[in-house]
Each structure stands twice: as C-alpha cells, then as structure tokens.
Amino acid sequence: MKTIIITGGNTGLGFACAIDICKTQKNWHVIIACRNELKAQWAVEKVISEAGNTNIGFQKLDLSSFQSVHEFVATFLSAEHPPLHGIVCNAGVSLGDEVTTTTDGIETTFQVNCLGHFLLVNLLLPHFQKASRILFVSSELHRNDGPIKSFRPDFKSAKDMAYPEKPLSPIKNSGSKRYSATKLCLLFYTYKLARQLSLEDTKSITVNAFNPGLMPDTALGGLNKMFLTKLFLKYILPIFTKGAVSNPSISGSVLAELLTNDKYQNITGKYFDRHKIILSSKESYDKIKWLDLWHVSEAIVGLNQTK
Numbered sequence: 001m002k003t004i005i006i007t008g009g010n011t012g013l014g015f016a017c018a019i020d021i022c023k024t025q026k027n028w029h030v031i032i033a034c035r036n037e038l039k040a041q042w043a044v045e046k047v048i049s050e051a052g053n054t055n056i057g058f059q060k061l062d063l064s065s066f067q068s069v070h071e072f073v074a075t076f077l078s079a080e081h082p083p084l085h086g087i088v089c090n091a092g093v094s095l096g097d098e099v100t101t102t103t104d105g106i107e108t109t110f111q112v113n114c115l116g117h118f119l120l121v122n123l124l125l126p127h128f129q130k131a132s133r134i135l136f137v138s139s140e141l142h143r144n145d146g147p148i149k150s151f152r153p154d155f156k157s158a159k160d161m162a163y164p165e166k167p168l169s170p171i172k173n174s175g176s177k178r179y180s181a182t183k184l185c186l187l188f189y190t191y192k193l194a195r196q197l198s199l200e201d202t203k204s205i206t207v208n209a210f211n212p213g214l215m216p217d218t219a220l221g222g223l224n225k226m227f228l229t230k231l232f233l234k235y236i237l238p239i240f241t242k243g244a245v246s247n248p249s250i251s252g253s254v255l256a257e258l259l260t261n262d263k264y265q266n267i268t269g270k271y272f273d274r275h276k277i278i279l280s281s282k283e284s285y286d287k288i289k290w291l292d293l294w295h296v297s298e299a300i301v302g303l304n305q306t307k
Helices: 012-024 037-051 066-078 108-127 158-162 174-200 220-225 227-240 248-260 287-301
Strands: 002-007 028-034 056-060 084-089 128-137 206-211 271-273 276-278
Touching (some): 002 012, 012 037, 084 108, 084 248, 108 174, 128 248
Parallel strands (some): 002 028
8 A cells, every 4th residue: 555645636637636546546545635625525525436446535734834734744644544655746826916925924826836845745755655756746837938928937036936025016917927936946846856865865766847738627827717818728829839738637647647657666857748758947957046945945944954
C-alpha cells in the first residue's frame, strides 16, 4: 500500500487524477486535501462510485493558513495511513485585481498557490518513502512572452510577491499576472528542490512540474469568468496554439501516470507538458531567483534557513 496526497482533489484536475489512481492502483490510498468538507465528501463518494475503490479519504487543508498546514501534517502523521509515496500540489486560486491578504498577512494568491504548498512539502519531506514523487502543477501561463498578454507574469522578487504595494485603485490585469507569477514560482520550487534532493537525499525522491494545458471548462485561473473569453479559449485559441487546450479527464489521467508509472521513477527536475518533457521559460532557470524565492519562503513560513 502507498499513500498519495492531492491538494484541491475535490474538483477539476485533482479530482480527475484521484479517480484515475483509484481505478488503476487498487491498493493505493488517496487523500484529498481541501478546505471545503462538503465538497470533499462529495468527491470521495463520487470516486468510490466511479472507481469501485474505497481507498480514498479526505483531510481538511486550508492553504491560506500556515496553522492549517501544520495541523494537516500533524493529523496525517498521527493517522495510520500506508507509507507516503507522493503528493500533487494542485490546489490554487486566481483572484481579482484588488490586492487581498490572508490572516498571516501575505498576499492571498501567493500564499495559497505557493507558500502553503512550500510549507506542506517541506514538513512532509522527512516522511516520504524511497522513490516518492512530488509534483507541482504549473502552467504555460508562467511565460513572460506568452500569447495571452494579460496573463504574462512580472516577477520582481519573492518579497514583492508576498507583500505587494496596495495601489489606491486596482490595476487592470494585476490579478491575472499575480496568478501567472505563482505558476512561475512553482517552477522555481521544482528546480531548486530537485537539485537539493539529488545532492543530499538518499531516498531517490523526484520533483517535477506539470502543465495540464489550458482547460476552458474549469476555473483556469479565472480565465473563463467572462463568456466571450471562454469562447475564445475553447474555440479560437486552439487554432493558433496547437495542443494547448485540454480537459481535466485527459490531463488528470496523465498526472496520475506521472505518479504511478515506473518509467518516470528516475526523472526529476523536469517540466512536463502533459506526457512530454519540454523546456520552461528562460526565466524559470534563473538560479538567483530560485534562491531568492526559497530563502524568503523559508523565512516567511518559519522554516530554518539551512539550505
């Protein structure tokens, strides 16, 4: 038996991934981690019904709260789960242009999409078994020369991500750009952690990033909130960006395979566009930005800065 944690596994990509694992890996245990208990319970029952597998459960996790992340880990470690062999850092939010902060005083999008996962993975790191797999769900929106100009990230520094200046009035598309910048940050985490583990770890834990493709039928980082935008993404954009558009079922199945298939066992520090390994943006390989994000993240979440 193996345990896999999927954040945001109650809907969309994470839900599809959970179903696929439960269908194909009958003796694996899946934990859906999300903040809404009712939605999670529905997801668990739906997976059991569709997969015919009861090896799935829910545990509450609010990534906008560092305390909740600590409580999640404490509860997980105190439970009698099978050994931990993987995690999918999938949950995320995309908000409007107004800057909002969490109870921890951090910009909300950055804390939920990045810092919450950063803390969760680092707290669980000593408890992963040999050949475990860590996957961060990123996006092609991380590219600062991408086709959708309103979503091009503008990463200045980790501190700017955590504590952005609040303008007198919201700046158009700033929420979209913050979302894309978090997807870039997840690549920074991926490459930094993969290198760190390859140098220090004896468990052969792999760390990779995953692009599920643009999915107009999901929240898609808020892209589908406007009807005309959704139509553009679903019917027009695919004409100009071959293969860019997907759906939760297809991409969720690929994500599950990256977790379970033996052929991916020794691949680490890569960016997967569905099944294919591709190069991410030039910016994403900037080691100075990796370290800036990593050390600022450690300081904010309260981890010892020993790396």
